[in-house]
Amino acid sequence: MEPLLRVEKLSKSYHTRGHEVKVFTDVSFAVNAGELLLITGRSGVGKSTLLGLLSGLDRASGGSIFFQEKEVTGLSLAELAELRASSIGMIFQNFNLIPGWNARENVEAVLMHRGISATERQKRAVEILRELGLADRLENLPAELSVGQQQRVAIARTLVNDPVLILADEPTGDVDPETAAEIVELLLPRVKSGRAAMIVASHGLFDSSLATRIVCLKDGSLSEAAQ
Amino acid sequence: MRSFGAVGGYLLACSFIVAIVLMLQFDLQSKHATVNYMGARFLAYQPFVRTADPDAIGRPLDPVNEGFFTEPTIVTRLLPKSLLEQIAAIPEVRTVAPFLLYRFKQGENGHIFSVGAYDTKNQDAARRALVSPADLISGAFFRAGDSNVVLVDKSYADLWDLKVGSVVVIGDMLYPVIGITASHARTARADVYMLWPDALAAINKRLGRPLADEANIFLVEANGIEAAPVAMKKVEAVLQQGHANPVVCMLPVVKFMGLSHETLKLVLAIVSVLTIFFAMNSQWTTVSERRHEIAILKAIGWKDAHIFLQIIVESLLVALLGSALGGLAGYVGFLAISTSMGARVSLAYYVIRAPLTILIIMLTALLTGILAGLLPASRAARTRPAEVLRTL
Numbered sequence: 001m002e003p004l005l006r007v008e009k010l011s012k013s014y015h016t017r018g019h020e021v022k023v024f025t026d027v028s029f030a031v032n033a034g035e036l037l038l039i040t041g042r043s044g045v046g047k048s049t050l051l052g053l054l055s056g057l058d059r060a061s062g063g064s065i066f067f068q069e070k071e072v073t074g075l076s077l078a079e080l081a082e083l084r085a086s087s088i089g090m091i092f093q094n095f096n097l098i099p100g101w102n103a104r105e106n107v108e109a110v111l112m113h114r115g116i117s118a119t120e121r122q123k124r125a126v127e128i129l130r131e132l133g134l135a136d137r138l139e140n141l142p143a144e145l146s147v148g149q150q151q152r153v154a155i156a157r158t159l160v161n162d163p164v165l166i167l168a169d170e171p172t173g174d175v176d177p178e179t180a181a182e183i184v185e186l187l188l189p190r191v192k193s194g195r196a197a198m199i200v201a202s203h204g205l206f207d208s209s210l211a212t213r214i215v216c217l218k219d220g221s222l223s224e225a226a227q
Numbered sequence: 228m229r230s231f232g233a234v235g236g237y238l239l240a241c242s243f244i245v246a247i248v249l250m251l252q253f254d255l256q257s258k259h260a261t262v263n264y265m266g267a268r269f270l271a272y273q274p275f276v277r278t279a280d281p282d283a284i285g286r287p288l289d290p291v292n293e294g295f296f297t298e299p300t301i302v303t304r305l306l307p308k309s310l311l312e313q314i315a316a317i318p319e320v321r322t323v324a325p326f327l328l329y330r331f332k333q334g335e336n337g338h339i340f341s342v343g344a345y346d347t348k349n350q351d352a353a354r355r356a357l358v359s360p361a362d363l364i365s366g367a368f369f370r371a372g373d374s375n376v377v378l379v380d381k382s383y384a385d386l387w388d389l390k391v392g393s394v395v396v397i398g399d400m401l402y403p404v405i406g407i408t409a410s411h412a413r414t415a416r417a418d419v420y421m422l423w424p425d426a427l428a429a430i431n432k433r434l435g436r437p438l439a440d441e442a443n444i445f446l447v448e449a450n451g452i453e454a455a456p457v458a459m460k461k462v463e464a465v466l467q468q469g470h471a472n473p474v475v476c477m478l479p480v481v482k483f484m485g486l487s488h489e490t491l492k493l494v495l496a497i498v499s500v501l502t503i504f505f506a507m508n509s510q511w512t513t514v515s516e517r518r519h520e521i522a523i524l525k526a527i528g529w530k531d532a533h534i535f536l537q538i539i540v541e542s543l544l545v546a547l548l549g550s551a552l553g554g555l556a557g558y559v560g561f562l563a564i565s566t567s568m569g570a571r572v573s574l575a576y577y578v579i580r581a582p583l584t585i586l587i588i589m590l591t592a593l594l595t596g597i598l599a600g601l602l603p604a605s606r607a608a609r610t611r612p613a614e615v616l617r618t619l
Contacts, residue, residue: 048617057526058613078530085528096523096616109524113533157527 002069003030004197005054005165010063012049023049024220026063033164034194038211039201040225045217047201051167054199055088056080067165085114089163089196091187093170095154097142103129103153104138110161128156132186148179155186166191166198173205184210233509237549238556240502241592244495245557245585250564251491252584253576267452268356268414269473270326271314271445271462275302286435292332292339293433295443297472298415303328305441306466311349313465314445319458321450324349325442326357328417329430333396340383342397343417344426345369356414356446366391366406375425377402381409383418395419397429414473415446447471499595506599510542514603521607522615531608538604539597546596553592554585 010027013020023046031037039047052058054065056072057080065073072083084090097106107125116124129138132152142150151171158166166187172180184207191198200206208214216225275284283304287293295303314323327344346353347369354360360368364381377397379389384407389395393404397419410416421429431437445466449458459471514521521534529537558581 049613052613052617055526057616058611078532081525081528081530084526088528090526092616096519096526098520098523100520109529110527113529161528 003066004033004068005199006030006066006069007054008064008066010050010053010065011061012046012053012058013061022220024217024222027217027222028063029215029222031165031197031199033197034191035212036188036191036198036200036210038206038208038214039199039217039222040208040214041203041217043203046220047203047217048169050217051090051169051199051201054165055090055167056083085110085161087164089158089161089166091154091158091166091168091171093173095142095150097150097153097157099142102139102141103134103145103149103156106142106153107157107160110157124160125156128160129153132156147175148182151175151179151183152186155183159187159190162195164196166196168198168200170202170205171200172207173202180205180207233506233513233545234549234552236505236509237502237546237592237596238553240498240505241550241553241588242556242560243553244498244502244588245554246560246564247494247498248491248584248588249557249561249581251494252580253561253565255491256576267321267450267455268446268448269455269459269462269471270297270356270415271447271459271466271469271471272297272301272443273304273306273466273469275304282436285430285438285441288433288435289332293330295328296330296341297328297444303443305438305443306445308440308442310465311442311445314447314462317458317461317465319450319454319461320447322349322352322355322448324352324356324446326353326415326444326446327423327426327430327438327442328415328444329426329433331397331433340418342419342421342426342429343415344423344430345378345420346423347371348423352446352448355448357416358408358410358413358420362408362410362413364407364409366404368406369420369422373405373422375400375402376405376422377425378406378408378420379404380416380418380420381407397421398432400429415444499591502592503595503599506542506546506595507602509545510538510600510603511606513541514538514607517607518610518615521610522612525610525612526616534610535604535608538607539600542600542604543593543596546592546599547589550589550592554589557588558582558585 007030008028011025012023014023015021027050029037039050041047049058053060056075060073063073064071067083067087072080075083098109101109104122104125107129108121111121111124126138129135132155134149134152134156137145137149142153145153168187171183171187175183187198188210190196200211214225215222281290284295284302285305295305297303308325311323311325314320324346326346329342330339331342332339343357345357358378366378369376369378377395379395383389384404389404389407391404391406394401395404402421402425408420427438445462447458447462449455455473459473463469463471524534561581
């Protein structure tokens with residue numbers, strides 16, 4: 001079976017004040033549908049940067065990323081945006097909801113500009129928010145929601161376009177253990193059913209027993225970690 | 228909150244522009260009306276040069292006291308009436324009428340007065356430039372079939388205590404006064420107005436040779452105030468060494484009106500530039516404050532073009548709302564100012580021209596909205612989401 005995502009010799013470095021700062025070099029791994037890959041490592045080692053490269057939000061300094069066997073490192077910004085909109089879901093540690101938009105609008109945002117009618121967009125957003133138990137919070141602004149509810153809106157936004165790859169950056173980092181368990185409970189079935197793969201970046205707050213594989217990013221290199 | 232500020236900015240700018248434009252428009256309209264009434268008309272004649280042939284002025288029998296002239300005391304040559312057609316053919320000329328203005332001395336120790344010949348064949352121009360029924364103070368105006376009757380200017384009538392029914396002696400003839408007129412600031416005036424054939428007969432008795440088909444002045448009306456200077460030059464060329472005299476201070480007024488037009492354009496340009504600058508600054512700040520939101524939208528799959536469009540549409544909506552409210556406020560302001568000044572504006576202006584002007588200003592504001600949104604939208608579209616989200 002071809003992997004959903006394949007990363008080969010991926011490198012990232014920044015240029016600051018004339019100096020090159022290497023974040024990581026020659027990172028290689030592959031993820032199949034149905035897998036949950038946990039990337040661990042201390043804060044600042046480049047876990048979020050790696051997720052940024054995988055999502056196409058950032059450009060790699062070297063190496064290649066293959067998504068469904070198609071190299072995506074050379075795609076244009078518009079093509080990468082299209083890829084995110086159609087196949088990749090992202091979950092951020094601090095939810096990253098748009099403060100001025102209500103829960104429904106935040107979820108609908110993913111479906112906008114994709115040729116989906118406003119009625120259909122609204123229907124799908126309401127449907128998934130109901131599934132996540134937010135039927136009575138559709139018109140509430142993020143500030144009017146609890147932390148747990150905010151995270152559920154963020155998850156609804158991630159799942160509404162039925163992504164095949166879910167990238168999660170410390171998804172349980174800012175929540176209590178109960179909410180963390182709830183989040184995992186909402187995301188995991190999609191992975192376990194083989195409909196999607198999930199890559200989680202965490203420095204230790206994510207329950208590692210849920211991961212199919214664990215890798216550790218340390219000193220600019222990625223290595224398999226013992227489970 | 229910032230959007231409200233931007234709407235408020237547009238509101239203030241548009242209400243200011245609308246009020247100023249409407250007031251200036253109204254002011255210009257009034258000036259146009261006044262100047263068109265007084266200044267689009269002029270006298271055309273050829274001054275007499277002493278060395279020229281005395282026949283050119285009709286050989287008056289008493290050349291010291293009598294003769295063809297124009298105000299104030301310019302002796303004029305006689306010109307063929309056929310020039311009328313050439314003058315009428317000038318595109319900038321609306322109407323033209325021939326005119327005879329002759330200075331009489333009545334009796335051996337008599338007084339000096341002027342007689343003007345009213346040409347009924349070119350009544351339109353004569354009425355506009357010389358005397359019309361609207362100038363009547365008492366009595367009646369010339370009617371078809373009238374002959375050997377005169378109209379008398381009020382100042383002359385006051386001097387000699389003339390009333391309707393009085394008799395004026397011109398040469399050896401008596402002429403009953405049928406009307407007293409006050410023509411105010413007309414282009415030409417005379418003490419006594421006679422119908423052309425009567426004037427011709429009276430004047431011919433004072434000349435060494437009878438008048439051929441001649442006139443000493445042409446009363447010309449140009450096609451509006453802007454066309455007047457060109458019309459004057461062309462008429463002067465037709466008359467050869469002719470003079471065109473607007474009598475009233477038309478040219479300075481034309482220049483002043485030009486200045487007013489320029490002022491209007493300058494005010495609009497300054498306010499428009501300031502509005503664009505303000506709107507752009509406001510949108511720029513909005514985009515800066517919304518970098519996080521823009522980064523999120525890009526992270527979930529919005530393309531640069533979508534972000535660009537979003538900012539432009541927002542800028543446009545802000546401009547639309549602000550300019551609509553501003554247009555309304557400006558219109559109300561204009562109504563209040565014009566009413567308090569006691570200005571009488573035509574209904575057509577209130578319901579057609581002013582709203583049309585406001586609409587044009589609103590459309591300009593929308594264009595401003597687009598222009599003001601371009602740079603911030605371009606900046607927003609270039610937001611690098613990875614960088615922004617990392618710094619949170």
